[in-house]
Amino acid sequence: MKIIAESGSTKTDWRCIGETSKSFNTVGLNPYFVSSDEVYMAIKDSFASLGNEEITEVHFYGTGITDESKADIIKNGIRKVLKNRTEIFTYSDIIASARALFGNYEGLACILGTGSNSCYWDGQMNSFQIPPLGFWLGDEGSGGHLGKTLILDYLHKNLSEELNAKFISKYGTIDRLEILNQAYSQPKPNKYFASFAPFLLENKEDYQCQKLIIQSFDEFFAKYVLKYPNQSPIGFVGSIAHHFGDILTQVAASHNLIISKIVEKPIDALVEFHQE
Template sequence: MILIADSGATKTDWRLLHQDGTVEQAKTIGFNPYFISADEMVRHMREHLMPHLSGPPQTVFYYGSGCAAPEKNAQVKGAIATLMPDAEIHVQNDVVAAARALCGHEPGIACILGTGANSCYYDGKDVGAQLPNLGFWLGDEGSGGYLGKRLLTDFMQLELPADLHEKFLKRFPGTNRDALLQRLYSEPMPSSHAASFAKFLFDNLSHPYVYQLVYDAFGLFFQKYVEKYDRAKEVPVHFVGSIAFYYANVLRQVANDRGLTLRNILETPIAGLTLYHQGEI
């Protein structure tokens, strides 16, 4: 049996693949090693994952945010090995998950567009190149965090159209400068808080201001995270993540306008990862 995990900041999707083709599913919290210790990971998996598995897997493929650094990779691998000592364990970061889920065994550019943003060039087997990601404060163009930040900035600086400003106040009463700065600068996960405002943009996407804001943000994403790859206009571009999934129509329009071939858009990688690994049973 093969156990696959796709772990993000808030949740982890698990799939246990059997030789007869059946698939078991489970869900736990996210296990970013920058925010959770190995002991906490072991405890939570013992309580919330192991009871849902019908038997011990022979191989584990774990894909997670925060797993790029060797020491964090080893931390996650050690935690899994505590509960599955006989399994062969492979730990990869979320960019590899996106590449395998989206591209399979074909070359392409795999992009992540959810709370944050990222991309890589994938040669069909390995991640061949990756542009630097500067995170919420200095980058993440096109992401939910970026869209929310743009909306909040325009609201606080009285640059929203009057009708949208009124809608925003009704949707988020009590929003003010001091509370906003406290939440973004002094509390954990500011990108997630900013991204929570992206739903307001989606609900008002037919408004010219909102459409242009989203269109321009996606244009920046392609400029900074896609078009710098040498083969950007020769290979398909794929996306995974909630922002890409729900704003797919705008994303496809921007890609078309920039002469790019946009193919697969997935909300999460787990289905694609399941297909990728089924041939290894």
């Protein structure tokens, strides 16, 4: 049996390829925010339910896998469950996106989910990348960036009277100290701020919301996409790219670019890739 996993900061999708096909979900396993023991605790029950078929390979794609030390956090957590010589391969989320979008063909792969990322995929590897800087220094165009920008407008009292009333109706009055606590003292601030992105989706026809979304996407294109020497074909992966696809397509067109493909979840395409 092969196990394929694709993890964001919010959720991990798992697929099993063997005598029978199985799937399950766990929490997101970003090694910047979880330990090997936490990986073990998150997956042990699901792995125990798979039965006795031998697991020969695990291919884990995830956000936060930026070097060997981060990869080892994931590997050690999985090994603690399997307790055998199963081969465990880890890849960054951008490799997941590139393989899901283009397989063995070249293209510019972009992620707009809880976070954001991009790379030029030559069909075999990430051959060129404008480096992402994470939630606090980057993640333009992502759910985290959209939510953070919305919250800043709320705190600075920049929202229109109508939009502010809608915000309070949905979330209640949020105290500044509560937001500061979530931002600086709690784990996964990107996930917290991304939780406000649905408000923008629900109100994307509102001029102020639409302007915020366009500006966030435009920053992603300006800081990343437009700096790549080869910009076609361009594909996007992630919930934000999927749900805001119409606005994202408009922003791309404003830069004379065409998006060839948008995939909400790369896991199904990754399963096909590993079955070839």
